[in-house]
Structure formats: C-alpha cells, structure tokens
Amino acid sequence: MNDSLPPGGAALDADELNTRWADAWRPEHLAERLDGVCVPWCVAAGWALDLFRGGQSRPHGDLEIAVPTAGFPEIQGRFAEYAWDAVGSGRLWAGAGAEVLVSTHQTWLRDPGSGQFLCDVFREPHDGGTWICRRDESLRLPYDAIIERTADGIPYLVPELVLLFKAKAPRPKDQADFDGVLPLLDRRRRDFLNEWLERTHPGHPWLAELSG
Numbered sequence: 001m002n003d004s005l006p007p008g009g010a011a012l013d014a015d016e017l018n019t020r021w022a023d024a025w026r027p028e029h030l031a032e033r034l035d036g037v038c039v040p041w042c043v044a045a046g047w048a049l050d051l052f053r054g055g056q057s058r059p060h061g062d063l064e065i066a067v068p069t070a071g072f073p074e075i076q077g078r079f080a081e082y083a084w085d086a087v088g089s090g091r092l093w094a095g096a097g098a099e100v101l102v103s104t105h106q107t108w109l110r111d112p113g114s115g116q117f118l119c120d121v122f123r124e125p126h127d128g129g130t131w132i133c134r135r136d137e138s139l140r141l142p143y144d145a146i147i148e149r150t151a152d153g154i155p156y157l158v159p160e161l162v163l164l165f166k167a168k169a170p171r172p173k174d175q176a177d178f179d180g181v182l183p184l185l186d187r188r189r190r191d192f193l194n195e196w197l198e199r200t201h202p203g204h205p206w207l208a209e210l211s212g
Contacts, residue, residue: 005103009091023116024062027051030119031154033078039071040129040143041155044122045165046173048156049181052148057180058173063119066157068126068143072107075121082118083110105134135168136200159185160193167201178206 027043034041043051045064050056067075076084086096088104101107107121125132131146133139147155159181166174185193194210 005088005091006093006100009088009093009100012087012090012092017117018061020115021062021117023111023114023118024060025118027063027154027156028152030063030065034075037071037074037078039067039074040147041065041067041071041075042147043154043156045162046177048162049159049177051150051154051156052159053181053184054150058176062117064122065119066122066124068131069105069123070126072101072121072123079109081112083112084108085110085117087120133164133200135165136196139196139199158189160189160196163193163206164196164200167197167204167206178209182209 027047030043042048042065043063044066046058046060047063050058050060083095085108086093086100086104087106087108092108093100093104094110096104096107101123105123107123109118109121110116111118125134125137126143127140129143130140131143146158146161148158149155163178163181166177170178182190190210194207197204197207197210
C-alpha cells in the first residue's frame with residue numbers, strides 16, 4: 001500500500017464494486033443537486049467526453065467529477081443525508097475522517113441505506129482559482145480554461161484534458177474514447193493535447209495520431 005496512506009481500509013472486490021455502482025447518478029442528476037454552488041466543479045472522465053460529444057456513446061460504470069480540494073466541504077454540504085468514503089491504492093475507508101481525506105484525493109458518495117455508490121469526487125490540487133495537474137504540477141490553468149458547459153449548463157472537463165488523464169494506462173474503452181473524440185477536436189485542442197502528452201508521456205502512441 002502507498003506509504004502516504006493511513007493504515008486500515010477495506011480491499012475492493014471487482015464484482016462487488018460493479019454491483020454497488022449499478023445505480024450511479026447521471027450528470028444531469030448531479031448538476032441539479034449542485035445547482036448554485038460556488039465551487040468550480042466539472043464532470044470528468046468518460047461522461048465528460050460524452051457531454052462534449054452531445055450524446056452518450058457507451059455505458060458508464062460510474063460518474064466522476066473534479067473539484068478543488070478547498071471547495072470539497074461545500075460539495076459535502078449538498079449531500080448531508082449521504083456518506084463519503086475515501087479510496088486509494090485499491091482500498092476503501094468508509095465514512096472517512098479528516099486524516100484519511102488529507103491522505104487521499106478520491107472520494108465516493110454512498111447511500112447509507114442501500115450501500116450503493118452514486119458518484120466519484122476527485123479532490124484536485126489548486127492555487128486559488130488556478131487548477132494544478134496532479135501528474136505534472138507545472139501544468140496550471142485557470143478554471144475558466146478547463147471547464148466548458150453543455151447547452152443546458154452541465155459543466156465538464158475539456159476533452160483534451162480528459163484524454164491526457166486517460167493516456168497514462170489506456171484500457172480498451174480509453175482507446176475507443178480517443179478514437180471517437182479525436183475527429184471532433186479542432187487544431188487548437190489537438191495542439192494542446194499534443195503538448196501535454198509530450199510533457200507527461202513522451203513517446204505515447206497517440207502523439208502520432210494527433211500529428212497525422
């Protein structure tokens with residue numbers, strides 16, 4: 001286990017997780033619950049790409065959002081009837097306290113009655129209104145530059161950053177997401193992704209496709 005993590009936590013079983021994520025919320029449900037918050041949050045991962053596309057392209061096993069670490073308490077306040085579990089290195093700390101939260105960055109919202117997980121919140125590093133990339137702290141952008149919105153106002157992480165995170169260890173669904181979104185990226189978005197991939201994953205196979 002990662003030495004920075006506190007002791008304890010329960011090992012995560014893949015089959016159990018699939019069952020407990022079966023009722024995950026959709027982006028529009030979460031957006032309704034978070035309407036009016038001051039925190040610059042956004043849908044991330046595969047759902048973010050589908051919001052960019054304008055329609056759902058494949059099933060999603062969960063719903064992930066990103067928020068600045070300092071803004072997480074405001075997000076928590078919208079879900080007083082639910083529980084928060086911290087996750088890290090394949091383990092889960094149910095009802096995590098401050099010590100565990102400060103040592104992790106991933107948090108799952110859980111219905112305490114059913115035990116079902118509803119959304120996955122990434123608490124991201126930042127400097128005030130500037131987002132900091134967890135994998136390369138030299139990559140810093142204002143939140144206005146990394147969050148876009150659908151026609152009905154749902155915020156999502158820009159696709160070039162979603163694909164950057166998917167590039168670290170692409171699974172078949174990540175490759176499919178890249179293949180499906182690449183034709184929709186204009187030159188500016190491609191150039192940004194190309195630059196960031198060269199910085200964080202030099203020699204990545206997606207670089208050849210971006211320059212093609």
